[in-house]
Amino acid sequence: MTLSKEMLEYVATLVEKSLGIQYSKENHYQLEKRMNEVAAAFGMRDAEELFHTLRERTNQKAINALLDASTNNETSFFRDHAVFDAFANDLLNNPDFNGNKQNYIRIWSAASSTGQEAYSLAILLRQWQLQKPNRNYEIVVTDFSDRVLQQAKEGKYSDLEVQRGLTPEFLNKHFEKTTADPKYWMVRPELKRQMSFRKVNLLEDWSDIGSFDVVFCRNVLIYQNMENKKKIISRLVNTILPEGYLVLGAAETLIGLSEKFEIRRLGKAVYYQKLPKG
Ligand SMILES: C[S@@+](CC[C@H](N)C(=O)[O-])C[C@H]1O[C@@H](n2cnc3c(N)ncnc32)[C@H](O)[C@@H]1O
Structure with missing residues (x-):
């Protein structure tokens, strides 16, 4: 290690204050590894030089790059399949779901990482849309990290990434091989048409984002402390339409965080439905 304990403590606090992501002492070595990578990318001598830049706040780009590198971006298509089965069977196929009454969803x-979650939803929404004329939808895709958001926006995935969760049928229908690099697949433009991409830090202001029938905020609260979890949920509540839904990751729960939702077990998935007057 080139950085002292105090230096790593300082950087861990900077990351937690900015993104809410907590690095415990046992994981400080990971932070140092990420600092070394960012330092190299910025042509700096080592992590210590980056540390001084961070402390003096002289290079906002380097700070952003470190925050970006501190995120865990693990994701895949149709991750936790039960969530997508429930979305297709219990919401899209349910005439009482608000989106069906309005013909608009x-x-x-939120915290979409490289976009696989959003494109999985788009595949299901496209099927729903094609079943009846006049149906429409919009998917807003956000993450704090510019790096992952850029890939989501491009809709470009390696052979390995498409193998994680996509059936051959969905792959052939909604993706095409890139001509420039045959190891990569691009999302077909029609799938992207009703999607917009935007950088959002869930701990900062995003009150202009509008209202949603369903908010997917999966596998991000798990990295946050209790205070931040409550802060994020209390603001997410205001973006969900009455009787709309919030979906969290498999290891996350709303218990102790909000009383504005009712738990709904849809197939094997848990959805949180906002109370009519929530
Ligand atoms: C593990 S991924 C989850 C991706 C996807 N939701 C899923 O479940 O497969 C977590 C994502 O949360 C993002 N993230 C972490 N802290 C954030 C914050 N404060 N605001 C917005 N995004 C954040 C990271 O950049 C990362 O891409």
């Missing part, structure tokens, strides 16, 4: 994939 607005979805937010």
Whole structure:
């Protein structure tokens, strides 16, 4: 290690204050590894030089790059399949779901990482749309990290990435091989048409984002402390339409965080439905 304990403590606090992501002492070595990578990318001598830049706040780009590198971006298509089965069977196929009454569905994939969650939803929404004329939808895709958001926006995935969760049928229908690099697949333009991409830090202001029938905020609260979890949920509540839904990751729960939702078990998935007057 080139950085002292105090230096790593300082950087861990900076990351937690900015993004809410907690690095415990046992994981400080990971932070140092990420600092070394960012330092190299910025042509700096080592992590210590980056540390001084961070402390003096002289290079905002380097700070952003470190925050970006501190995120865990693990994701895949149709991750936790039960969530997508429930979305297709219990919401899209349910005439009482608000989106069916309105023929319009607005979805937010918050903390979307590289976009696989949002494109999985788009595949299901496209099927729903094709079943009846006049149906429409919009998916807002956000993440804090510019790096992952850029890939989501491009809709470009390696052979390995498409193998994680996509059936051959969906792959052939909604993706095409890139001509420039045959190891990569691009999302077909029609799938992207009703999607917009935007950088959002869930701990900062995003009150202009509008209202949604369903908000997917999966596998991000798990990295946050209790205070931040409550802060994020209390603001997410205001973006969900009455009787709309919030979906969290498999290891996350709303218990102790909000009383504005009712638990709904849809197939094997848990959805949180906002109370009519929530
Ligand atoms: C593990 S991924 C989850 C991706 C997807 N939701 C899923 O479940 O497969 C977590 C994502 O949360 C993002 N993230 C972490 N802290 C954030 C914050 N404060 N605001 C917005 N995004 C954040 C990271 O950049 C990362 O891409």
